[in-house]
Amino acid sequence: MIEDIQKGIALDIDDTLSITHVSWYQGLMDTFGNPENLTIQEIAKKYSHSDAVPYWESEEVIQWKIAKYYDVAGYKNLPIIENAHHLVERISQFLPISCYLTARPESTREVTQEWLQKHGFPEIPLIMKPTELGRSNHNPWKASILAEYEDRLLGIIDDNPGLIASLPPTYDGTVFLYSHLDYPHDTTINVIPCKDWDSVYLEIFRMARLFGKI
Ligand SMILES: [Mg+2]
Numbered sequence: 001m002i003e004d005i006q007k008g009i010a011l012d013i014d015d016t017l018s019i020t021h022v023s024w025y026q027g028l029m030d031t032f033g034n035p036e037n038l039t040i041q042e043i044a045k046k047y048s049h050s051d052a053v054p055y056w057e058s059e060e061v062i063q064w065k066i067a068k069y070y071d072v073a074g075y076k077n078l079p080i081i082e083n084a085h086h087l088v089e090r091i092s093q094f095l096p097i098s099c100y101l102t103a104r105p106e107s108t109r110e111v112t113q114e115w116l117q118k119h120g121f122p123e124i125p126l127i128m129k130p131t132e133l134g135r136s137n138h139n140p141w142k143a144s145i146l147a148e149y150e151d152r153l154l155g156i157i158d159d160n161p162g163l164i165a166s167l168p169p170t171y172d173g174t175v176f177l178y179s180h181l182d183y184p185h186d187t188t189i190n191v192i193p194c195k196d197w198d199s200v201y202l203e204i205f206r207m208a209r210l211f212g213k214i
Contacts, residue, residue, distance in 0.1 A: 087201045158175060
């Protein structure tokens with residue numbers, strides 16, 4: 001299936017198109033406490049990812065996160081990131097969006113497709129992580145797909161800086177690092193930090209011009 005996708009850019013979903021982290025942090029706070037008394041924004045900024053929060057590391061927390069990862073209902077009503085659908089549409093007018101590439105498990109395919117459709121995102125292939133691979137090693141899994149299909153996938157729009165370290169140093173695609181101004185500079189990977197969706201649009205427009213697409 002991936003062999004047949006159109007040449008273009010891949011698109012992450014969680015915290016690139018949908019606001020996903022808020023429901024995770026809220027659930028963790030409600031269930032396991034919030035010893036630093038931080039707001040969701042503060043905790044997200046301080047630790048980047050809920051897996052990095054030192055007081056949320058117990059076995060119980062791990063089990064909660066696994067259940068949350070597979071909980072179909074939890075994906076249903078996630079809010080959309082403002083304007084993401086409009087800018088995806090505008091980008092696709094000059095550079096194809098090849099596919100969605102998400103570490104969500106295959107078992108959440110239906111709810112994910114319904115959510116994308118509900119919010120007006122394009123109908124393109126949805127590449128998901130095989131359910132049996134579990135909740136760990138999302139970045140190596142995603143990086144392996146990007147590297148394997150480098151000739152079709154020119155890059156990805158993704159909010160996760162952890163993905164960069166998982167890509168092979170020879171990877172030739174571009175990571176449009178959504179929602180970041182800073183990124184690991186000691187990398188051979190082409191990384192373009194984009195603070196918001198308007199920046200993603202501008203940077204991809206520039207790149208498309210470079211590739212002679214427009
Ligand atoms: Mg993401």
